[in-house]
Amino acid sequence: MKTILEKNGSSIEYRPVGQFEETRFEKIHNVIFSDSNRASIQVAEEIATLIKKKQKENKNCVLGLATGSSPIRVYEELVRMHKEDGLSFSNVITFNLDEYLPMEKDNRQSYWYFMHEHLFNHIDIPAENIHIPDGTILGGDVIDYCLAYEKAIKKAGGLDFQLLGIGRTGHVGFNEPGSHYNSGTRVITLDHITRVDAAPAFLGIDNVPRKAITMGIATVRSAKRIVLLGWGQNKADIIKKTIEGEISAQVPATYLQEHKNCTFVLDTGAGSELTRNKTPWLVDESLDWTENLTFKAIVWLCGKTEKSILSLTDKDYNDNGMSGLLATENSYDLNIKMFNRLQHTITGWPGGKPNADDTNRPERAEPAKKRVILFSPHPDDDVISMGGTFDRLIEQGHEVHVAYQTSGNIAVSDADALRYAGISKRISYSDEAQKLIDDIKAKKESSFDTLEVRKLKGNIRRGESYAATRYLGLPDENVHFLDLPFYETGTIKKNNLSDADIEIMMNFIKEIQPHQIYAAGDLADPHGTHKVCLDAVFESMRRLKSEPFMNDCWLWLYRGAWHEWDIHEIEMAVPMSPDQVLKKRYAIFCHQSQKDGVMFQGDDAREFWMRAEERNRDTAQKYRNLGLSDYAAIEAFVRYEVN
Known part of the structure; x- marks a missing residue:
C-alpha cells in the first residue's frame, strides 16, 4: 500500500493505517x-x-x-x-x-x-x-x-x-x-x-x-x-x-x-x-465493540465510577459514552461475562495445574511437568519482574531454566569493580588483579572499559545471579549465560541484532525444547536492551517454527520494573502471598551491585525491589477494586503468538 501521498501539491501526508480523522481532542x-x-x-x-x-x-x-x-x-x-x-x-x-x-x-x-x-x-x-x-x-x-x-x-x-x-x-x-x-x-x-x-x-x-x-x-x-x-x-x-x-x-x-x-x-x-486510543468510545459512538474493547472499556468505567464490575448499572454505561454496549445485552449479563473473564486470568499454577480442568485456566494442565525457559535481558530482570512466579514454577516441580541474555557489565560501577578487584588482590596477589585496579583508576570520564574490566564486571553480575537462583532453589546447571554479542560493545550504544545473536538463541531453545518461554515485554524504550532481547526471542521462535516441539511452546511476556500491563491486557495473573513477596525481595537483594545507587534507575530514586513490590501491590489492588479476591501482590503476564 502506498503510504506517502502528496498533500495539496506542497507537503507530504502519512496514511499508514487508514485516514487520519481529527477529533475534538487532538490539535496536532x-x-x-x-x-x-x-x-x-x-x-x-x-x-x-x-x-x-x-x-x-x-x-x-x-x-x-x-x-x-x-x-x-x-x-x-x-x-x-x-x-x-x-x-x-x-x-x-x-x-x-x-x-x-x-x-x-x-x-x-x-x-x-x-x-x-x-x-x-x-x-x-x-x-x-x-x-x-x-x-x-x-x-x-x-x-x-x-x-x-x-x-x-x-x-x-x-x-x-x-x-x-x-x-x-x-x-x-x-x-x-x-x-x-x-x-x-x-x-x-x-x-x-x-x-x-x-x-x-x-x-x-x-x-x-x-x-x-x-x-x-x-x-x-x-x-x-x-x-x-x-x-x-x-x-x-x-x-x-x-x-x-x-x-x-x-x-x-x-x-x-x-x-x-x-x-x-x-x-x-x-x-x-x-x-x-485509550478511550475511543468517547470519540466514536459507532464503534465495533469487540470483546477485548468491551473489557477495556468496562475496566476503565470501573475506575471512573469507583465501582466493581458487578456493581455497574445501565446508567453508568449511558452516562459515560458506552450506551452502544447495551444495544444487544443488559448490563447485568455484560458485567457477569467480563467478571468471569477477569477471574479466569488468576492462577496459582503458572505452569498449569495437574489433573485439573484447564478450560478456563490461562495455562494447560498437561504436561504436568513442563520444561520452562525464563529469558532475562539483564542478570536481574528475572527476579525483579517475575521473582514470585519464578519461585512458584520451581516449587511446583517444573524443569526451569533461566537464560541471561546479556552480561549486564555496563551497569556495574567502577567503584564496585575496584572493590572486587581489590578483594581478589588481597586474597591472592596477581599481576592480573593489579592491572584491573590500574585500568579502573586510569579510566577517564566517559572512556571505554578495557576488555578485562568488562569481564570483571560481567563476572560480578554472574556471581550475583547465582546467589539469587540458588536462594530460589534452582540448580546451577539450569542457569545459563548467553552473553549475546550485540551487547558487548563496552558502551551504552549497542550493535544491531545479528545472525550470531539469533544462532545462540536458537541453539539454546532447541537444546531445552521448552513448553513455556517467559520473556521481557517491556518496550518503553524501542532502542533499549529489552527491546533487542525481545526481538531476539521473536526472531528465534519464528525461525524455529517448523520444529515439532514448537507446536507445544507458549510464550508469556512479563514487564520490567517501570511499567505493568494494563488490567485489560493481562491474560495470566499469579498471586503472591506475603511470604513470597519477602522471598522475592531477598532474591533481588542478591544483586548487590544494583542496590543502593544503581547507575541507570532513571528519575525514580527507589531501589528496584521497592518499585517491583509497589507495582505488584498495585496490580492486586486493581483486581480487588474490580471485585476480585484480596491478594497481597500479583505478577502479570500476556500470552504472545509469534507469527
Whole structure:
C-alpha cells in the first residue's frame, strides 16, 4: 500500500493505517505505526523525496536534524538509500538542533560525534554544509555565536524540513519548560529530568553537562515542514499533553499546535494515551465493540465510577459514552461475562495445574511437568519482574531454566569493580588483579572499559545471579549465560541484532525444547536492551517454527520494573502471598551491585525491589477494586503468538 501521498501539491501526508480523522481532542496531526522501524523508514522516504525534488529544481535542501535514540533508525535508512539506491546528499545543508555545553567534538557523548557516527561519515554531504552547535564556545562569545547560527540558517534559505524528538519534559531541541514562543538559538540550563534521561549515556548523572546550546522555539517553528518522532510508552503521557493539551510554556512542544505543516509520527506505545486510543468510545459512538474493547472499556468505567464490575448499572454505561454496549445485552449479563473473564486470568499454577480442568485456566494442565525457559535481558530482570512466579514454577516441580541474555557489565560501577578487584588482590596477589585496579583508576570520564574490566564486571553480575537462583532453589546447571554479542560493545550504544545473536538463541531453545518461554515485554524504550532481547526471542521462535516441539511452546511476556500491563491486557495473573513477596525481595537483594545507587534507575530514586513490590501491590489492588479476591501482590503476564 502506498503510504506517502502528496498533500495539496506542497507537503507530504502519512496514511499508514487508514485516514487520519481529527477529533475534538487532538490539535496536532499525528499518525501511529505498529512499530518504530516501519515509521522511521517512511520518515526517511519523505526526507529522500524532498532531497530529490530539490535536486530536480537545482536547489539546496536545508534540513534541521535531531539527535537522541528516536532518529537513529531514520539515519540508518538514509545511509542505506545512499549506499544502495544512489541517494545523493550533495545538495543538502544541515543544521543540528543542539549540543551540550561544554562539550568537545571528539567526546563520544557530543552530538557532533553522534551525527558523524550515525549519518555524516556514511554519505556524500560536503563537510562545509554541516552545521552543529559548537560546544566549546564559552563566555561572551556564546551570544555572538548563537546569533551567527541564526543568520546561517536564514542565509541558507531557511529550514525546509525539521526533524524532532521529544523529551519527557516536553522539550524539543533543548527548549526546556519555560521557553518562550519567540526564543531563538541560545544557551539554556537543562532540566533535571532531561539530565536524568541522559545519565545512562554519560555513565551517571554527575557526568551530564548542566547547560546546552539549542535552536529556539521560533527557529524550529520557522521550518516549512516539521516531523516529530515519538517512540515508546514512556513518551505516551507527554505526547498526550502535547497533542491534546493547551499551549503552554511548561510543555514547549505544544507550541507546535500552531504550525501549519507539522506531523507527529508515533508508534503504538507513544500514542497509547491519546483519547482515540485509550478511550475511543468517547470519540466514536459507532464503534465495533469487540470483546477485548468491551473489557477495556468496562475496566476503565470501573475506575471512573469507583465501582466493581458487578456493581455497574445501565446508567453508568449511558452516562459515560458506552450506551452502544447495551444495544444487544443488559448490563447485568455484560458485567457477569467480563467478571468471569477477569477471574479466569488468576492462577496459582503458572505452569498449569495437574489433573485439573484447564478450560478456563490461562495455562494447560498437561504436561504436568513442563520444561520452562525464563529469558532475562539483564542478570536481574528475572527476579525483579517475575521473582514470585519464578519461585512458584520451581516449587511446583517444573524443569526451569533461566537464560541471561546479556552480561549486564555496563551497569556495574567502577567503584564496585575496584572493590572486587581489590578483594581478589588481597586474597591472592596477581599481576592480573593489579592491572584491573590500574585500568579502573586510569579510566577517564566517559572512556571505554578495557576488555578485562568488562569481564570483571560481567563476572560480578554472574556471581550475583547465582546467589539469587540458588536462594530460589534452582540448580546451577539450569542457569545459563548467553552473553549475546550485540551487547558487548563496552558502551551504552549497542550493535544491531545479528545472525550470531539469533544462532545462540536458537541453539539454546532447541537444546531445552521448552513448553513455556517467559520473556521481557517491556518496550518503553524501542532502542533499549529489552527491546533487542525481545526481538531476539521473536526472531528465534519464528525461525524455529517448523520444529515439532514448537507446536507445544507458549510464550508469556512479563514487564520490567517501570511499567505493568494494563488490567485489560493481562491474560495470566499469579498471586503472591506475603511470604513470597519477602522471598522475592531477598532474591533481588542478591544483586548487590544494583542496590543502593544503581547507575541507570532513571528519575525514580527507589531501589528496584521497592518499585517491583509497589507495582505488584498495585496490580492486586486493581483486581480487588474490580471485585476480585484480596491478594497481597500479583505478577502479570500476556500470552504472545509469534507469527
